[in-house]
Structure formats: structure tokens, C-alpha cells
Amino acid sequence: MSKVNEAEIRAEVREWIAANWNPDMSLVEWRGKLADSGWGMPQWPKQWYGRGLPLALARAVEEELSNVGAVSVAKSGVRLLAAATLLEHGSDPQKKKFLRRILTGEDTWCQFFSEPGSGSDLAGATTRADLNGDYWIINGQKVWTTSAHHADHGLLLARTDWDAPKHEGMTFFVIDVKQPGVDVQPLKQMNGHASFNQVFFTDAKVPLENRVGGVGEGWKVAMTTLAHERRGADGLPPPSKRGTRVGRIHAEERAETEKANQPYKWYPQRAGRVDLVIDRAKETGVNRDPDVRQEIARLMIMAKSAEWTARRARAAQQQGRPQGPEGSLGKLAASNVARAASRVHTMITGTEAMLTGSASPRDGIIAEILVSVPAVSIAGGTDEIQRNIIAERVLDLPKEPRFDTGPFRNVRKN
Amino acid sequence: MNASDESKIEPKRRIQFAFTDEQEQFRSAIRRFLNDKSPTIEVRRLMATAEGYDPAVWRQLSEDLALPGIHIPEQYGGAGFGMVELCIVTEEFGRALLCAPYFSTAVLAANAILNSGTEAQKAALLPDIAKGARRAALAITESDGNWDPAGIEVVATRDADGYLLDGVKSYVVDGHTADLLIVAARTPETVGREGLALFTFDGHAGGVERRLLESMDPTRKIARIEFRRAHAKLLGNLEGGATPILRTLDQAAIALANEMVGGAQALFDAAVNYAKLRVQFGRTIGSFQAIKHRLADMLLDVELAKSAAYYAAQAAAADDPEWPALASLAKAAASETYLQTAIQCIQIHGGIGFTWDNDTHLWFKRAKSSEVFLGQPGYHRELLMQRWGV
Numbered sequence: 102m103s104k105v106n107e108a109e110i111r112a113e114v115r116e117w118i119a120a121n122w123n124p125d126m127s128l129v130e131w132r133g134k135l136a137d138s139g140w141g142m143p144q145w146p147k148q149w150y151g152r153g154l155p156l157a158l159a160r161a162v163e164e165e166l167s168n169v170g171a172v173s174v175a176k177s178g179v180r181l182l183a184a185a186t187l188l189e190h191g192s193d194p195q196k197k198k199f200l201r202r203i204l205t206g207e208d209t210w211c212q213f214f215s216e217p218g219s220g221s222d223l224a225g226a227t228t229r230a231d232l233n234g235d236y237w238i239i240n241g242q243k244v245w246t247t248s249a250h251h252a253d254h255g256l257l258l259a260r261t262d263w264d265a266p267k268h269e270g271m272t273f274f275v276i277d278v279k280q281p282g283v284d285v286q287p288l289k290q291m292n293g294h295a296s297f298n299q300v301f302f303t304d305a306k307v308p309l310e311n312r313v314g315g316v317g318e319g320w321k322v323a324m325t326t327l328a329h330e331r332r333g334a335d336g337l338p339p340p341s342k343r344g345t346r347v348g349r350i351h352a353e354e355r356a357e358t359e360k361a362n363q364p365y366k367w368y369p370q371r372a373g374r375v376d377l378v379i380d381r382a383k384e385t386g387v388n389r390d391p392d393v394r395q396e397i398a399r400l401m402i403m404a405k406s407a408e409w410t411a412r413r414a415r416a417a418q419q420q421g422r423p424q425g426p427e428g429s430l431g432k433l434a435a436s437n438v439a440r441a442a443s444r445v446h447t448m449i450t451g452t453e454a455m456l457t458g459s460a461s462p463r464d465g466i467i468a469e470i471l472v473s474v475p476a477v478s479i480a481g482g483t484d485e486i487q488r489n490i491i492a493e494r495v496l497d498l499p500k501e502p503r504f505d506t507g508p509f510r511n512v513r514k515n
Numbered sequence: 516m517n518a519s520d521e522s523k524i525e526p527k528r529r530i531q532f533a534f535t536d537e538q539e540q541f542r543s544a545i546r547r548f549l550n551d552k553s554p555t556i557e558v559r560r561l562m563a564t565a566e567g568y569d570p571a572v573w574r575q576l577s578e579d580l581a582l583p584g585i586h587i588p589e590q591y592g593g594a595g596f597g598m599v600e601l602c603i604v605t606e607e608f609g610r611a612l613l614c615a616p617y618f619s620t621a622v623l624a625a626n627a628i629l630n631s632g633t634e635a636q637k638a639a640l641l642p643d644i645a646k647g648a649r650r651a652a653l654a655i656t657e658s659d660g661n662w663d664p665a666g667i668e669v670v671a672t673r674d675a676d677g678y679l680l681d682g683v684k685s686y687v688v689d690g691h692t693a694d695l696l697i698v699a700a701r702t703p704e705t706v707g708r709e710g711l712a713l714f715t716f717d718g719h720a721g722g723v724e725r726r727l728l729e730s731m732d733p734t735r736k737i738a739r740i741e742f743r744r745a746h747a748k749l750l751g752n753l754e755g756g757a758t759p760i761l762r763t764l765d766q767a768a769i770a771l772a773n774e775m776v777g778g779a780q781a782l783f784d785a786a787v788n789y790a791k792l793r794v795q796f797g798r799t800i801g802s803f804q805a806i807k808h809r810l811a812d813m814l815l816d817v818e819l820a821k822s823a824a825y826y827a828a829q830a831a832a833a834d835d836p837e838w839p840a841l842a843s844l845a846k847a848a849a850s851e852t853y854l855q856t857a858i859q860c861i862q863i864h865g866g867i868g869f870t871w872d873n874d875t876h877l878w879f880k881r882a883k884s885s886e887v888f889l890g891q892p893g894y895h896r897e898l899l900m901q902r903w904g905v
Contacts, residue, residue: 379905388905391897397905398896402823402848409532409822416532430815437815485804491814492807496787499802 107161110154114140114165122171124348128357131350132174132205140166141174141204149188149196150204170346172354175206177361178248183210183256185329186273190314190322195275199254206357211252211278213243213300214323218515221486223258224268224320225505227514228302230259237261237274237312239282239305247364249285249298252278257307258323261316263510270509271319275311282306292472296364330481370466371473371480372435373442375404377463381449393448400441407434426495433487436478443474528833530826534603542603548580549611555874561614562733562877566692568615576615577647583621584645587629592642598766602773602828609777612877614734616650619689622770623763624651627697630766631713631751631759640695640715652693652718654684654740655760662890664699664760665707669742671700671714671749678714678749680722680742686888690738691727694718697750698742699760708757714747722746732884734877765842768889769831772824772845775853775885779817782853782860782878786810789864806863813859820845820852840902843895850892853882 121134135141136150144159145151154162166173180203187196202208219225228241239259249255255276262270278285282305287295314322378397382388388397411431417423447454450467461468478484492498505512534542552572561569576582586601587593594600601622608617625644628637628651643649657668669682680700690696696716705711716723722745730737751759787810790801800806827845830838857879861868868875886892 379903382905388900394900394905395893395896398847398899401903402844402896402899403819405826405844406819406823406848409826410818412532413822413825420533422533426814426818430818433811433815434819485808488808488811489804491811492801496807496810496814498787498790498807498810499799501802501804502798 107158110158111161111165114162118165118169118171122169124170124346124350126350128172128350128353129205129207131172133201135174136201136204145188149200172350174204175357177358179210179212179252179256180206180208182212182326182329183254183275186256186313186322186326187275189325190273192310192313194310195313199275208253209248209251211246211249211255212326213246213249213255213257213276214326215243215245217242217244217299221483222505223323224271225512225514226258226260226271228257228259229263230257230261230272230274230307232261235309237272237307237309239274239276239302239307241302242299243302244288244297244299246285246298246300247296248361249278249300250287251360254278255300256313256326258319260509261319264508265317266507267505267509267512268320269317271323272316273313273319273322274307275313276305276307280305291475292367292370292469294364294367296367367469367473370469371439371476373439373474373477374446374466374470375400375438375442377466378442378445378449381446381462381467385449385451387449387451393445396445396448400438400445403434403441404438407431407438410434426491429487429491429495432482433484433491436484436487439474439477443471446470530829530833530835531599532825532829534599538599538603541600542607545580545582545604545607546611548576549607549613552576553611553613555612555877558612558614558734558877565727565736567689567734567736568692572613573615573647573650576617581645583617583625583647584641585621587625587641587645591637592645594645598769598828598832602770602824605770605774606777606824609774609881610781612734612778612781612881616652616689616692618735618767618770618774619652619693620644620650622767623653623688624693624695624697626766627653627713627759627763628750630762631755633751636715636750644695649694650689650692651695651697652687652690652738653697653699653763654687654690655699655764656684656686658683658685658739660686660887662764662894664711664757664764667699667701667711669698669700670703671698671712671747672703674746676746678747680714680716680745680747683739683741685728685737685739687738687740688888689736690740691725691736692718696723696740698747700747702753710753711757711760712753712755713750713759715750716742716745716747720746730884732880734881735884735888761839764889765839766831768842768846768895769824769827769838771885771889772820772842772849773828775849775882776817776821776824778878778881778885779820779849779853779856782856782875782882783810783813783817785875786813786856786860786863793865800863809859809863813856816852817856820849823848840899843898843902846889847892847895847899850886850895854886857882 117138117140139150139152140162142150143152143154143162144156147153184200184203187199214223216226216228218227228243230237230239255278257274257276258271259274260270261272282303284301285298288297288299289295378400382393382397387393417425446467450462453462454471457468458465493500561567581594582604584593585596585604589595628640644651656662669680669684671678671680680698696718698714698716699711700714702710722743724741726739728737728739790806790810791799793800823845827841830841860875861879864873864875867873
């Protein structure tokens with residue numbers, strides 16, 4: 102069935118592109134057309150800027166757009182997580198207000214979930230929202246917020262009931278970031294970059310109509326956001342392949358991508374740069390050292406095996422088989438690979454590993470690997486949390502006894 | 516004729532990351548057979564015998580399941596499958612710790628004949644192997660335990676109707692019972708990888724002293740074989756040199772890697788089950804993070820080694836040029852994982868895990884002996900580096 106449909110869909114979108122695509126348009130104008138026609142997000146529902154197409158056909162549409170070099174709707178950062186959350190839990194007025202501007206790229210979004218006192222234990226959030234007339238009043242602190250310094254809206258998880266059990270006392274909001282009660286401060290990391298922010302809320306205001314889902318249902322809504330986050334790769338947008346295309350729209354898109362990618366510049370280094378190891382060993386001559394050869398081999402065996410494990414998980418999924426344990430292991434494997442790579446880079450680099458910046462080999466890349474790898478086993482769920490998930494969900498081992506039941510007010514906190 | 520011409524220009528088989536439904540069914544059939552024939556009570560009975568296997572079970576796995584010839588082409592009496600299916604067999608055998616002369620006969624000897632033999636020799640030797648009527652062993656290593664054929668010292672001297680073998684082979688799996696011995700030897704006054712060839716020797720002929728060695732892993736019997744002017748025939752020709760020997764060892768490394776991940780899985784499953792049963796401090800020990808995290812790490816380790824073993828088998832089946840390097844990669848990966856899983860499995864069992872009555876030590880010993888069989892992990896890591904041109 103999809104054969105006929107796919108050909109028809111492809112023909113239809115090609116015709117539409119021929120009539121509408123023009124690289125001298127502004128980015129926002131073109132993306133508005135994509136959103137209004139439903140071709141920008143064909144897998145979304147018809148009434149909300151989509152066409153209700155299955156994912157496979159949406160890919161075909163995407164392919165047709167990219168075949169002519171047409172720019173897609175805005176996808177970088179947190180905006181699509183926001184959109185997915187709103188599509189599932191938002192009210193119609195919220196969808197109307199936010200979705201289109203997400204797709205055109207006019208609004209940038211960020212996510213206010215983690216707090217200094219609740220990292221792995223996200224449901225322990227203590228940022229509070231108190232109802233006062235026409236507004237919810239927000240007080241507290243969030244952290245690890247990418248893009249908060251230029252975001253327009255934030256997804257906010259805040260506590261509204263301190264007497265309910267932990268997971269039942271939270272509510273989900275959309276908050277306007279650009280208001281006096283929201284103070285965004287960059288958070289400088291040990292590798293010198295400042296990819297994230299810490300954000301202080303002092304009597305910040307959220308209008309009643311910006312509550313997403315019911316009062317006390319915040320955890321459930323946040324789970325939708327997190328599920329989409331896990332499904333997507335890393336928040337890291339793919340590098341733009343349209344670097345040389347000419348036209349106003351492409352220039353605007355390049356500037357947008359540059360801005361969106363800024364926080365992630367060091368991400369390849371945090372993964373350990375296994376790709377550099379053999380070249381570095383050869384260029385330094387330590388490829389003749391039997392100890393180093395053993396360590397390189399160990400690393401490459403682990404990295405290759407991890408890559409093939411991910412391929413096995415994908416293959417099983419494509420064949421419609423139940424997901425085996427191999428699907429839950431990627432994050433933990435990536436941590437191990439990154440740490441091993443960092444150790445091998447140090448062995449290869451020797452005393453020069455004491456240097457940093459342009460004094461360090463490969464114009465500082467090597468030093469950046471060594472001081473960035475510690476992030477990989479923490480960001481997006483620590484190794485310890487990953488192990489708990491594997492043990493409990495894959496191996497069906499019992500949970501640890503809990504000490505955070507009952508009214509949240511009485512639960513021990515930081 | 517046309518068909519074979521076409522097959523040559525066809526693109527190489529692509530590496531598959533999932534087994535086919537047929538392969539999964541094949542695995543299930545083997546697993547059912549082993550559940551029935553190789554419970555640990557049988558493993559314990561057979562490991563205490565000198566022969567080390569049950570002839571009735573060997574006959575069934577040969578005649579009912581056609582396993583010794585699973586990878587042997589149909590024109591030589593085999594089932595005509597390849598490396599992937601052979602490795603499914605070894606993985607399941609490793610999981611159940613089956614006591615049978617399979618690795619020696621099907622993996623080592625049959626592949627040596629396929630890699631080295633003339634058409635006439637393959638036609639003469641392989642059908643009986645495929646049927647399970649001829650058990651064979653491959654003798655490469657000598658008393659120094661070196662897996663590099665360059666170190667071979669057994670000499671084959673030309674005589675009127677063949678060759679005379681002189682010297683000692685050791686660590687020959689099932690060498691004490693095999694009907695047919697395939698022996699790697701060198702022609703006189705050659706060194707290194709020059710002058711090497713494979714020879715066939717009738718296991719029941721004279722001029723040889725075969726002695727069962729006391730092996731740490733009693734489920735895999737190994738023998739020392741001393742040849743004294745023993746009459747042997749050249750397998751193939753003298754031009755091949757070390758190439759067929761190395762090819763056979765690489766194939767064996769892949770099959771062994773798959774056997775090892777099967778064993779590692781059995782150990783891992785045993786550890787998880789025990790963690791769910793054993794109660795201390797009023798809780799099952801599997802509820803402690805110290806145990807949960809250890810098990811999560813073990814799972815990761817086992818899955819990664821499986822991926823390496825499966826990928827190497829697929830690459831060999833597809834004749835990917837990189838496959839010999841991947842054989843070393845998989846052997847090193849599976850060796851480390853199998854032993855680590857065995858160590859952790861004992862640890863999770865606590866004191867009971869160190870007893871003879873608990874089954875864990877059966878796999879631990881297979882893990883330990885497999886770690887060094889066909890070359891230690893460090894040896895294969897170095898081979899991997901050489902083969903990748905580092």
C-alpha cells in the first residue's frame with residue numbers, strides 16, 4: 102500500500118516545492134509556508150501543522166525537500182521536545198500560540214528540569230509555584246539549562262503541593278524567560294566552556310493559561326518530554342551540509358545553526374575521539390611501544406563492539422523483534438569507551454598531556470578530550486542511574502528500598 | 516557453469532546484524548537437543564571419563580542434526596551452510612558445555628581439510644566427518660605452547676610413499692581419541708613460515724604415542740602426541756605454506772569466540788538467577804546496588820563480546836577482507852569477557868560458588884582454558900594491531 106501512497110506523496114510534495122521554494126525568501130517566511138502546508142512536519146496531526154502521515158512517509162517528504170536543497174522547519178535545541186510535549190498534553194490555545202513559532206524558528210526554547218538539589222532524582226525538585234490571583238508565582242533555582250540565555254520560553258517543572266507524595270505534587274508550565282524575575286547566569290565548566298546556565302527565579306510570573314496538563318500531573322507531562330529526549334540522539338544537531346549554498350535563506354540558516362551549535366562544540370571531545378587514536382599513535386611514533394599497542398587494541402575492541410551492539414539493536418528493531426538487552430546499553434558503553442579513549446590519548450601524548458590550549462597537540466583538541474570526558478558518564482543520566490535502569494528494567498531485579506515516600510514536606514532533602 | 520560465473524560477480528554478502536528466522540529456529544533446535552542431552556549431570560559424568568564424550572549423543576547430533584558437516588559443502592556430504600551457522604552451533608555448545616569432539620573434528624580438522632586439501636582428499640575425507648563417522652583432530656602447537664606456526668619444529672621427511680613425521684605435538688584437542696590426525700609440520704632445514712604444510716595421519720596407525728594430558732578443563736580433553744618416523748600423507752601441496760594453517764586458526768578463533776560468549780551467557784544467567792533467590796540481611800541480594808551494578812556491567816560486557824563474535828562470523832561468511840583481523844578482535848574480546856564473567860559469577864554466589872558441587876567452576880575452567888587456547892588475549896591484540904597496519 103505504501104508504495105502507491107509514497108509515489109503519490111512524493112509527487113505532491115515535489116509539485117508544492119516547485120511552486121513555493123525560493124532561496125531568496127526569508128527563513129521565517131519559508132518556514133511559515135512549510136508549517137501552514139503541513140509539509141514541514143508531515144507526521145504531526147492535520148489540524149496542527151502536519152499531515153498525519155506515518156513516519157516512513159514523513160521521511161520521504163524530508164528526502165524530497167533535501168533533494169532540492171530546501172531548508173527544513175527549525176529543529177534544533179529543545180524546541181521539538183517542547184512541541185512533542187505540547188502536542189500530547191497542551192491545550193488547543195497553547196498549541197495555537199506556540200507550535201507555529203517553534204517551527205518557524207522565531208521562538209527558542211529551553212528546559213527547566215534539573216536543580217542543584219535534584220540531579221539524578223529529578224522528581225525531588227523544590228522550585229515552587231504558588232497560585233496568586235491570575236498568576237503562578239515561581240521561586241527557586243534550575244541548572245544545566247542549555248540556551249537559557251537566548252531562549253524565549255522554558256518548560257518548567259515546579260512543585261505546587263508539598264503535602265502530596267513527591268511525584269504527585271508537581272505541575273508543568275511554560276514560562277516566559279524574558280521577564281524580570283528570571284535571572285540567567287552562565288555556568289562555567291571544568292573544560293572552560295560555558296554550555297549551560299543556572300537560572301534563578303524570584304517571584305517570576307506564569308499566567309494561568311500556561312499550565313500544561315493538570316495541577317499535580319507535572320511528572321507525567323515531564324515523562325513525555327524525557328521520553329522524546331531519550332529517543333533523539335543527544336540534543337546535538339547534525340552538522341549543516343549546506344555550507345556552500347547561496348541565497349538569503351541559507352545564510353540565515355547558517356547563522357542559526359552556528360548559534361545553536363555553539364554550546365556543543367566540545368561534545369565530540371567528551372566522547373573520547375576514538376577516531377584520532379591510531380593516527381596520533383603513528384604521528385608520535387608510540388605505535389612501536391608494545392604496551393601502548395595493547396591499550397589501543399583494547400580500546401578499539403571496546404569501541405567497535407559498542408558500535409556493533411548498537412547496530413544489532415537497530416537491526417532487531419527494524420525486524421520488529423522485541424528489543425533485547427543490547428538496546429539499553431549504549432549510554433553505559435559510551436562512557437566506558439570515552440574513559441578508555443582518554444586514558445589511551447594520555448599514554449600516546451605523554452608529557453605533552455600537561456599542556457592545554459594551543460600548546461596542546463592538535464591545536465588543543467587533545468587537552469580538551471582529557472578535561473571533557475568526565476562529563477560523559479554524568480550528562481543525560483549518570484552511569485549509576487543507567488545501571489539501575491538496566492538492572493531493574495532489563496534484568497528484572499528488585500528495586501532498592503525507598504526513603505522518599507509520604508508527604509514530600511517530610512522527605513529528607515539537600 | 517553459468518551460475519558459478521554469476522556468483523563471482525555478485526556483490527559481496529552484506530554483514531547482517533540480526534540472525535534470520537531460519538537461523539533462530541536452528542539455534543532453538545540445538546538448544547532443545549542440549550537441554551535434553553547435556554545437563555550438567557551428564558557433563559560431570561563425561562568429564563570424568565578418559566574419552567570425554569558419549570558416542571550415542573555424538574551419533575545423534577551427527578545423524579539427526581547433521582552438525583559436524585553444517586559448514587561442509589554439499590558436494591562433500593555436508594549441509595552446505597557457512598561460518599555463521601557453525602558459530603551458532605559452537606555458541607550453543609559453549610552455553611551447555613557439551614562434552615563432544617566437535618571443536619576438534621568440525622571446526623579445526625574439517626576447516627583444515629577444506630583450506631588445504633586437494634579435491635580428491637576433500638572428497639575422500641570430508642563425507643565421513645560430516646556424518647560423524649570419523650572424528651579428527653588438528654595438531655599445531657608443540658610443547659612450548661606457541662600458536663604462531665612459525666615456531667613449528669615437527670619435521671616431515673619425504674620417503675617412498677609419503678612423508679615420515681618426527682617430533683612432539685601438544686595441546687591437541689581430542690588428540691588421544693581422534694581417528695584422523697592432521698598435523699602441521701615443516702620440511703627439513705626450513706625455518707619460520709617457510710616449508711610448512713599439513714599432513715594427514717591415520718590415528719590408528721603405528722609410530723605414534725598419544726597421551727591424554729591432565730587438563731584443568733576436564734570437559735575439553737587435550738593430548739600430547741609423539742611421532743617417531745610416523746607415516747603420513749601430504750594434505751594439499753607444499754606451495755600453500757603457512758596460509759591454510761593461519762586461515763584455519765583464524766576460523767577457529769571465531770568459532771571459539773562464539774563458543775565463549777555462549778558460555779559467558781550461561782554464567783551471566785546463573786548469576787542473575789542466584790541474585791534473585793539468595794536472601795541476606797532480609798532482602799534478596801539482587802536488590803543491593805553493589806550486586807545490581809555488577810550485573811549491569813556484566814550484561815554490557817557479555818553483549819559487547821557477543822557483538823564482536825557475531826560480527827567476526829558474519830565477516831568471515833561474507834569473505835570481508837578484514838575478517839582475519841576481526842578473528843583476533845573477537846577472540847581477545849570473548850576471552851576477557853568469558854573469564855571476567857566467570858570470576859564475577861563466583862563472586863555473586865559467594866562461598867557456595869567456590870564449591871565443587873556448584874556448577875560455576877565447570878564454566879570457569881572452560882573460560883580459563885579458552886582464554887589461552889588458540890592464543891592469549893594479548894597475543895591476539897598484537898595480531899589485531901599488525902593486521903590493521905598500526
